[in-house]
Amino acid sequence: MTAPLLTLSSRVRDVWAHPLGRDAATKILMQAGLSRHWVDNPLTGALRLRTLARLGGPFGAGAEFFDALLGLLNTHRDLPAAPARPATAPAWWQEAVFYQIYPRSFQDSDGDGVGDLPGIISRLDYLQELGVDAVWLSPVYDSPNDDNGYDIRDYRAINPEFGTLADMDHLIAELHERGMRLIMDLVINHTSDEHPWFQAALADPASPYRDYYIFRPGKAGGAPPNNWVSFFSGPAWRHYPEQDVWAMHLFTAKQMDLNWDHAPMREDLYEMVRWWLERGVDGFRLDVINYISKPPALPDGNEFVGDLMEFTGIEHYFTGPRLHEHLRELRARAFTPGTVAIGETPGVGTQFAKLLTQPGRGELDMVFTFDHLETPGHTRFDDYRYDLTFLRDYLTEYLTDYGASCWPALFYENHDNPRMISKVDPRPEHRRTLGRLLALIQLTLPGTPFIYQGQELGAVNEPFTDIADLRDVESLNRYADLLASGHGPREAFAQVLVGTRDHARTPMGWTADGGFTTAVPWLPSPSTGARPNVADSLADPSSVLHAYRDLIALRRSHPALTRGEVVFGPKAPGRWRYVRMDDDRTAAFRIELNLTDTPRRFTEPGPGWQVVFTTSGELTHDPGARSILAPYDGRLYARTHLCARMHLCAKMQ
Ligand code: TEU
Numbered sequence: 001m002t003a004p005l006l007t008l009s010s011r012v013r014d015v016w017a018h019p020l021g022r023d024a025a026t027k028i029l030m031q032a033g034l035s036r037h038w039v040d041n042p043l044t045g046a047l048r049l050r051t052l053a054r055l056g057g058p059f060g061a062g063a064e065f066f067d068a069l070l071g072l073l074n075t076h077r078d079l080p081a082a083p084a085r086p087a088t089a090p091a092w093w094q095e096a097v098f099y100q101i102y103p104r105s106f107q108d109s110d111g112d113g114v115g116d117l118p119g120i121i122s123r124l125d126y127l128q129e130l131g132v133d134a135v136w137l138s139p140v141y142d143s144p145n146d147d148n149g150y151d152i153r154d155y156r157a158i159n160p161e162f163g164t165l166a167d168m169d170h171l172i173a174e175l176h177e178r179g180m181r182l183i184m185d186l187v188i189n190h191t192s193d194e195h196p197w198f199q200a201a202l203a204d205p206a207s208p209y210r211d212y213y214i215f216r217p218g219k220a221g222g223a224p225p226n227n228w229v230s231f232f233s234g235p236a237w238r239h240y241p242e243q244d245v246w247a248m249h250l251f252t253a254k255q256m257d258l259n260w261d262h263a264p265m266r267e268d269l270y271e272m273v274r275w276w277l278e279r280g281v282d283g284f285r286l287d288v289i290n291y292i293s294k295p296p297a298l299p300d301g302n303e304f305v306g307d308l309m310e311f312t313g314i315e316h317y318f319t320g321p322r323l324h325e326h327l328r329e330l331r332a333r334a335f336t337p338g339t340v341a342i343g344e345t346p347g348v349g350t351q352f353a354k355l356l357t358q359p360g361r362g363e364l365d366m367v368f369t370f371d372h373l374e375t376p377g378h379t380r381f382d383d384y385r386y387d388l389t390f391l392r393d394y395l396t397e398y399l400t401d402y403g404a405s406c407w408p409a410l411f412y413e414n415h416d417n418p419r420m421i422s423k424v425d426p427r428p429e430h431r432r433t434l435g436r437l438l439a440l441i442q443l444t445l446p447g448t449p450f451i452y453q454g455q456e457l458g459a460v461n462e463p464f465t466d467i468a469d470l471r472d473v474e475s476l477n478r479y480a481d482l483l484a485s486g487h488g489p490r491e492a493f494a495q496v497l498v499g500t501r502d503h504a505r506t507p508m509g510w511t512a513d514g515g516f517t518t519a520v521p522w523l524p525s526p527s528t529g530a531r532p533n534v535a536d537s538l539a540d541p542s543s544v545l546h547a548y549r550d551l552i553a554l555r556r557s558h559p560a561l562t563r564g565e566v567v568f569g570p571k572a573p574g575r576w577r578y579v580r581m582d583d584d585r586t587a588a589f590r591i592e593l594n595l596t597d598t599p600r601r602f603t604e605p606g607p608g609w610q611v612v613f614t615t616s617g618e619l620t621h622d623p624g625a626r627s628i629l630a631p632y633d634g635r636l637y638a639r640t641h642l643c644a645r646m647h648l649c650a651k652m653q
Contacts, residue, residue: 106123186284291346464502554636
């Protein structure tokens with residue numbers, strides 16, 4: 001099924017009927033705080049784009065913006081298939097709980113202040129006891145570390161700081177021995193500028209490797225080839241004056257974008273992927289995989305779109321013209337059956353996500369999309385309180401629409417984002433309850449949960465005090481930009497501190513005095529000692545860690561929590577209720593949540609239900625009574641008849 005070609009004579013409803021159009025309109029509505037009713041009511045739905053262009057002109061959204069939009073929509077005319085429940089048994093990655101390890105910060109074994117593979121191996125019992133089924137390892141390949149390993153110099157070698165290939169083989173074997181799986185980070189949108197391919201390409205314009213990258217002459221007057229900007233400050237182009245040529249880098253000036261239009265380059269990547277799969281890895285998380293296809297003409301980006309999406313030029317490559325084709329080829333040529341492909345796809349909305357992951361399309365199994373990570377109208381660097389009722393509204397819609405035909409990935413944290421608890425409510429007295437509430441939500445919704453290291457302890461943002469405390473290239477570049485644009489050092493640091501990725505990258509807290517390293521850690525963590533740690537959390541049955549352990553075990557003990565349908569209750573201010581259904585379509589679990597810091601009234605489920613978990617740890621249940629949910633309180637009820645076979649109920653009796 002294909003969408004019709006759109007023109008300026010098309011109407012708003014035609015845009016809404018187009019997957020990327022709907023994603024774009026949803027994004028604009030969300031940013032503007034408007035409901036979808038603005039688009040799907042008959043009056044506005046009938047407006048022609050030409051009229052909107054006239055109205056939007058004074059605001060920067062005139063004809064040029066609409067041309068850019070139409071260009072984008074007409075490049076992608078596939079329509080998602082109608083929802084269909086797959087008849088096949090769930091794949092391993094649909095029943096798994098994943099755990100992301102940031103190797104640099106997990107466990108140091110050799111006293112150099114940097115985490116490593118032997119360190120990870122020494123902590124596998126911890127992960128097994130937590131109940132995780134699969135580990136996602138952030139990059140451990142050889143790298144000059146301009147972006148902490150996301151700049152790969154050699155895909156087939158391990159960064160000596162982390163260990164050796166033999167250590168990697170050992171890790172894979174140890175995980176498999178425990179019945180756990182391993183996925184690696186696959187960074188194939190770009191390589192390090194120190195990768196031999198780039199070195200060869202740069203040394204000789206006639207080199208066969210020249211076309212592995214995106215080299216272009218500049219514009220007249222010494223400007224870069226186009227106005228695209230890098231995610232990490234400045235233009236997306238690096239100038240090589242000796243040859244007066246520019247090379248594209250969407251990330252740092254040492255992360256050079258690969259040219260996916262060049263078949264020999266793709267072949268080399270596929271061979272590398274197969275090499276790793278043969279070593280025993282069970283799949284990959286594919287870094288910024290939706291950015292791999294760029295239109296060969298590399299046109300300038302539209303400024304209005306750039307402002308809206310934060311980065312000029314992004315409309316040309318976040319769903320580039322050959323993306324689906326490349327993904328299908330990658331999947332077919334490099335991946336083996338039973339392995340998983342999880343795309344990191346920043347900027348992608350719900351409808352396009354379906355086109356990337358619907359079963360049968362042969363592209364990806366799951367995607368990480370990011371629209372739920374900030375309350376609309378905010379970016380990561382804004383100092384604001386994240387509203388959990390937005391998460392409720394977003395996920396209700398996402399899991400209903402996307403979840404009807406695709407398998408969601410559930411996450412709040414990763415190595416690129418501040419800690420979720422700090423975003424919602426940084427007051428220490430709420431840390432534990434909120435940490436347990438987030439666990440309850442993530443482990444009872446449909447989809448595959450991804451827990452980021454430290455999240456299971458209820459880790460919060462680090463109180464860094466000075467720019468010298470930070471290591472992340474994004475933060476350092478941003479700080480320099482802020483100073484250059486006239487901000488004072490204090491103000492610049494305060495802004496960077498809000499969103500810095502280093503909040504997520506501080507060493508894992510194993511014991512009260514750290515336990516990560518015997519040396520000075522590569523990233524200072526001023527709060528060591530005051531931070532939640534594994535040893536104390538294990539000793540305290542009401543800790544966040546125990547909530548994760550209990551809920552993971554519960555999830556494993558009953559299929560309704562993995563493959564059961566979800567039914568959302570009617571919306572009530574500040575609250576969220578949903579049930580997970582059994583195979584016989586009766587409700588097996590009921591979840592009642594207070595998403596706010598004020599008490600909320602609710603009605604307890606009647607007889608036939610038993611409370612099995614609460615964020616407060618208090619397990620009284622007065623069937624059918626009007627009760628109070630304390631701030632950030634969450635309660636999980638199970639049908640009494642199910643309790644006999646379930647871990648948590650057993651624990652209570
Ligand atoms: O991140 C891609 C990405 O777009 C963002 O999450 C990015 O880190 C930042 O938030 C942009 O404002 C992936 C990796 O997860 C990240 O660690 C890498 O730095 C990046 O790709 C480049 O490889």
